[in-house]
Amino acid sequence: MATPTPPYTMTNDSITVVWEGKPHVVQRGSPQFTGLRKVIIAEKWNQVPKHLTIAKSIKDWAKGKVTLKDDTFFISGTRIPADINSRIVEMATKGEDPTPLFNFWERLQRNPSMRSVEQLWPFLMHKGIPLTKEGRFLAYKGVQENFKDAHTGTIDNKPGMVNKMPRNQISDDPNHACHEGFHVGALSYAQSFSKRVIICEVDPEHVVCVPYDSSQEKMRVCEYTVKGLHNGSYLPSTTYTENDAKADAEEEAYDPENDFLAEPCEECGSKIPMDYVSEDNRYHDITCTKFEEGHPLEEEKKKPAKKKKGVEKKKEHKALKKAGKQLAKSFSKLKDLTMPELMGETIDTLRDYAGKGLKIVGASKIPGGKTALVAIIMKARN
Numbered sequence: 005m006a007t008p009t010p011p012y013t014m015t016n017d018s019i020t021v022v023w024e025g026k027p028h029v030v031q032r033g034s035p036q037f038t039g040l041r042k043v044i045i046a047e048k049w050n051q052v053p054k055h056l057t058i059a060k061s062i063k064d065w066a067k068g069k070v071t072l073k074d075d076t077f078f079i080s081g082t083r084i085p086a087d088i089n090s091r092i093v094e095m096a097t098k099g100e101d102p103t104p105l106f107n108f109w110e111r112l113q114r115n116p117s118m119r120s121v122e123q124l125w126p127f128l129m130h131k132g133i134p135l136t137k138e139g140r141f142l143a144y145k146g147v148q149e150n151f152k153d154a155h156t157g158t159i160d161n162k163p164g165m166v167n168k169m170p171r172n173q174i175s176d177d178p179n180h181a182c183h184e185g186f187h188v189g190a191l192s193y194a195q196s197f198s199k200r201v202i203i204c205e206v207d208p209e210h211v212v213c214v215p216y217d218s219s220q221e222k223m224r225v226c227e228y229t230v231k232g233l234h235n236g237s238y239l240p241s242t243t244y245t246e247n248d249a250k251a252d253a254e255e256e257a258y259d260p261e262n263d264f265l266a267e268p269c270e271e272c273g274s275k276i277p278m279d280y281v282s283e284d285n286r287y288h289d290i291t292c293t294k295f296e297e298g299h300p301l302e303e304e305k306k307k308p309a310k311k312k313k314g315v316e317k318k319k320e321h322k323a324l325k326k327a328g329k330q331l332a333k334s335f336s337k338l339k340d341l342t343m344p345e346l347m348g349e350t351i352d353t354l355r356d357y358a359g360k361g362l363k364i365v366g367a368s369k370i371p372g373g374k375t376a377l378v379a380i381i382m383k384a385r386n
Contacts (some may be wrong), residue, residue, distance in 0.1 A: 007049040014044060021052060028056045033098035036061030060091075065096045069106060071118035079109050084142045085124040095242050104243045107139025112208040117176050122215035127223055130190035132238030142231065142239055143188040143223075146197030149386060154197045159186075161202055163232045163363035171226040174212040181217040191238060193221035199383075200233035203365040216300050235358075235366035236380050335361040339385060354378065 010023040030037050040055035054060045059072040070079055070092060077084040084092070093100060094305055097266045098299055115121050127133070128141065135141050145161065153159040159167055167186055174185035188194075194201045210227040212331050214220050338357050340347070346354065354377050359367035362384045370377050 007052075009047070009049055010052060012044060014041065019044070021056065023052060028214055030056070031096060034058065034061075034263045035065065035093055038099050039064070044069070048202035062096050065099075066105075070102065079106070085125045086122055088128050091128065091242060098242065100243050101137075104135040104137050104139060107137070108135050108141070109139070111139045114209040115211060116171075117212070117256060119178075119207075120176050120211050120213060123178055123220075124174075124208060124211050124223075125188075126220045127214045130243050134190055134221045134242060134244040135239045136205065136244050140205050142244055143204050143206055144234060145202050145204050145228075145230075146194040147200050147202055147238070148198060149200055151200075151202070155187075155243060159170075161230050163202070163230050165230045166227070167230075168227040171210075171212060174224050174226055176213045176224075178216045180213070181215050183213075183224060185212055185226065187224060188221055188228060189218070189222035192235075194234075203231045203234055203239070204228040205231050232363040232365035233384050235364050235370050236376070237369065237371060238368060239366065246281060251323070319357055334363045343378055343382055346381060347374060351377070354381065357381065358384070 013020045016276040017032050019037065021028050021030075021040070021044075030040055035058055039061055040052065043049075043051040043055060054064045062072050062077075070077055072078075078084070078087050092105065095105065110120060112124070115124075131157040133141055133143055148154055148157065153161060153162045161167070169184075169186065177183075180327070183291045188204045189205060191201070206225050206228045210225050211223055211226045212226055215222060222354055335357055338353075338361065339345070341349075349357075351374050354374065355367050358364045358370075358377060358381050362381065364380060364384055367377070369378075370380055372379075
């Protein structure tokens, strides 16, 4: 028997549903608002009950792993400190994948210090400290212009570096404001050390201490990975997903041997896969609507996919290697351009250069358009 349509009213700011004779009002910004709106629009009336309360909405969002009892969240039966409750609510409200939270929780259980675990929660509440899909988190670090650490000037912090030290050489006492160990922090703390700020990825297992000084904006860790340069803006405050990474011009360190970009099609201006390289080494968009019948790439689209033989793979690798060198050469030309000259380049070229060439995390999301992007590029090149 189909579930009857319940009486309801829906506006941009709230939804009121009468279910089993009882009215329920859900305001925009509540974790269940988005889910309730979707099931009403889809007329899936049997799913309405699970979106009427925060507890039911959270349980459905978190696949039963997160539960709410007396305004306190539990993961797999373990109580979550109040400091992290708001992050769970915000993630559920945005409809974000809860996987990063679960992976973070599992990694945190491998941290050998109860005190370190307890100290970590207040730090995560600072703005712009997101979790990655793998369950690590991103934080900021102020470094010298040459990427050496601000304290000793001996530790290399270029993008891609992984720095480690023995955990038992670092104090986990939060009353010790200064001690041995690698330091990362919130954005305001990192900026107080240097104008050059990098983004670091930290496994919660490697957190040693969050000192009480500096409003718990810094921490000592025994290992971290440098992801790239700071783009001048805050990172998200909940999660940093693979889609964010792709939108950020693929923040991976640029390697001309295996990492390539396409140039725009000269006909339609769109960017294209690197698989299609013409004899004169110009790139073309395989989806270009301006290709005429009989064009070699148009004919190529009609052919069934073939498994590439060893010789073909070698040729392809050679072509891509050549393309990578050409790209590296184009970046080399960009690095010598002045600010006015950079302003003459396209926004896509500048984003590619910032993300691939300079390893600026979040290159595609820098607010302020081309002017702001060029300013960040100039700063990163110094």
